[in-house]
Amino acid sequence: MFGYLRFILAILVLISHLNVRFFSLNPGVIAVTIFYLLAGFVVSHLYFDVFANKKNRLLQFYTDRIIRIFPLYIIVATLTVIFLLITNYGNPHFTLIKLLYNYTIIPLNYYMYIDSTILTNPKWQLIPPAWSLGTELLAYLLLPLALISKRFFYISFFTTLTIYMIANLNIINSDYFGYRFIIGVFFIFLFGSLIQQKKKIQTLVLYTLILIIAFFLYKYNNLSGVYAKETLIGIIMGIPIVAYISKKPNLIFNKTLGQLSYAIFLTHFLTIWILDYLSINKYLIITVISISFTVSIVLIKLESVIIYKIKRKYQ
Numbered sequence: 150m151f152g153y154l155r156f157i158l159a160i161l162v163l164i165s166h167l168n169v170r171f172f173s174l175n176p177g178v179i180a181v182t183i184f185y186l187l188a189g190f191v192v193s194h195l196y197f198d199v200f201a202n203k204k205n206r207l208l209q210f211y212t213d214r215i216i217r218i219f220p221l222y223i224i225v226a227t228l229t230v231i232f233l234l235i236t237n238y239g240n241p242h243f244t245l246i247k248l249l250y251n252y253t254i255i256p257l258n259y260y261m262y263i264d265s266t267i268l269t270n271p272k273w274q275l276i277p278p279a280w281s282l283g284t285e286l287l288a289y290l291l292l293p294l295a296l297i298s299k300r301f302f303y304i305s306f307f308t309t310l311t312i313y314m315i316a317n318l319n320i321i322n323s324d325y326f327g328y329r330f331i332i333g334v335f336f337i338f339l340f341g342s343l344i345q346q347k348k349k350i351q352t353l354v355l356y357t358l359i360l361i362i363a364f365f366l367y368k369y370n371n372l373s374g375v376y377a378k379e380t381l382i383g384i385i386m387g388i389p390i391v392a393y394i395s396k397k398p399n400l401i402f403n404k405t406l407g408q409l410s411y412a413i414f415l416t417h418f419l420t421i422w423i424l425d426y427l428s429i430n431k432y433l434i435i436t437v438i439s440i441s442f443t444v445s446i447v448l449i450k451l452e453s454v455i456i457y458k459i460k461r462k463y464q
Contacts, residue, residue, distance in 0.1 A: 150394040151187060152407030158183055159410035162278060163417040163441065167432050178328065178376045181281050182383025185334060186391050188285050189341025192292045197346070207293055214289045218254070218282060221452045225415040226251060229275045230267075232419065238426045239268030251275045258283030258329065277418050280329060287331040288338045295339060302339060306355070309335040310362075316374060317366050323374030337384060344392050356388055412445030413438075420444065 158180035165177025195213060200206045230248075233241040250256040250265035257265055257280045266272045274280075295302040309332060316327035326333035343352045363372075363381045372378045420441045424431040431437065 150397045150399060150403060151190075152403035152405065152410070153400065154183075154390070154394055155187065155410035156406040156413075159413045160438065162414055163438060164434055166278070166417065166421065167434055167437060169434070174382070175376065175379050177278075178379035179383040179386070181328075182334075182337060182380050183387035183390070184281070185284070185288070185337040186341040186344070186384075186387045188288060189292065189338035190345045190391055190395065191341075192289060192338070193296060193342035193345035196293060196296050210293060211289070214286075216456065218286065220456055221412060221448060222254065222276070222279070222282070222415060223252065224448055224452060224455075225412075225419065226275045229419050229422075232423065233267065236426050238422055239273065240270045241267050242269050243267060251279075254279055255283045255286050258287065258331075261325065273418070276415055278414060284329060284331050284334065288335060291331070291335060292338060292342065296342065302342075306336045306339045309333055310358075313380075314362055314366070317370075317372070317377040317380075319370065319374055323377060327374055328376045328380055334380075340384070340388055341391060344388065344395060352388070352392070356385075359384055408449050409442065409445050412449050413441045416444050416448065417441045 161176040161180035163177075165175050165180070169176065192210075195210055196206070200209045200213075203209055230243075232238065247265055247267055250263060251267065251274055256263050257274055260266070260274065260280055265274050267275050291305070295305055312321075312333040313327050313336065315321055316323040316325070316333055328334065340352070340355065343355070359381075363385065366372050366374070366377060366381070372381065417437060420437055421431045424437065424440070429436070
């Protein structure tokens with residue numbers, strides 16, 4: 150069932166970049182917040198179930214995450230470079246260090262401090278939403294430690310939750326520390342892990358704490374922090390949704406939709422740029438979704454062929 154949820158979330162991210170809003174709320178932010186929960190759930194599942202009895206468990210876990218994230222990302226980033234070189238769309242400016250930032254992903258999480266922009270008009274990275282992949286990769290580095298050490302789990306949970314709360318009190322930047330930086334959102338990943346481990350009491354207690362914090366922020370400043378409403382909605386809605394879906398059997402096309410969700414997440418900006426370059430209305434939602442869907446199917450097939458050949462080479 151998670152494949153269906155991922156697909157819906159990817160579509161929400163896509164339409165948010167077409168300036169779609171629901172009651173003035175950004176659906177992409179809500180979707181990314183739930184993606185954080187899912188990432189925590191998946192990591193916990195991999196660590197405790199898939200790789201539990203295997204040698205070099207950590208190595209296998211990190212290898213799995215690299216294979217999950219990088220091959221398709223590199224393909225889409227390279228296609229974007231080719232498109233920009235051929236069309237000069239957005240007046241791109243290439244430097245080796247900026248390309249390195251874009252291809253290694255994690256620096257994109259700090260785009261406000263590290264200049265990783267390739268396009269200059271408008272100023273964008275090769276894959277603009279990839280900053281959140283940087284957050285995920287940092288979470289992948291930290292989550293195994295949190296799963297090994299209960300002390301680290303709860304210290305990091307309450308520390309990052311505190312930073313999230315401080316950010317949404319507008320004491321520090323709420324956009325950065327309440328949505329983008331791992332130091333303010335790691336507790337959301339940990340919630341996903343608690344759900345996977347079926348720790349119902351801990352999840353319920355901490356979920357209640359989130360509801361209290363949400364009420365406090367609403368009374369204190371009417372949730373005026375940038376994306377405070379969206380991230381809280383993502384957490385408050387996402388936790389029961391993930392918990393409910395985790396108990397349901399997988400439906401047909403679940404795996405396919407899960408693969409498509411990541412491809413659509415990566416390709417939709419390239420689709421928008423191509424439409425814009427061809428002077429086709431880039432705000433036609435059904436057009437963008439249809440093209441991104443088609444391109445994603447092709448790229449998933451290409452990725453599977455490449456990974457298969459690499460595995461054959463080293464077997």
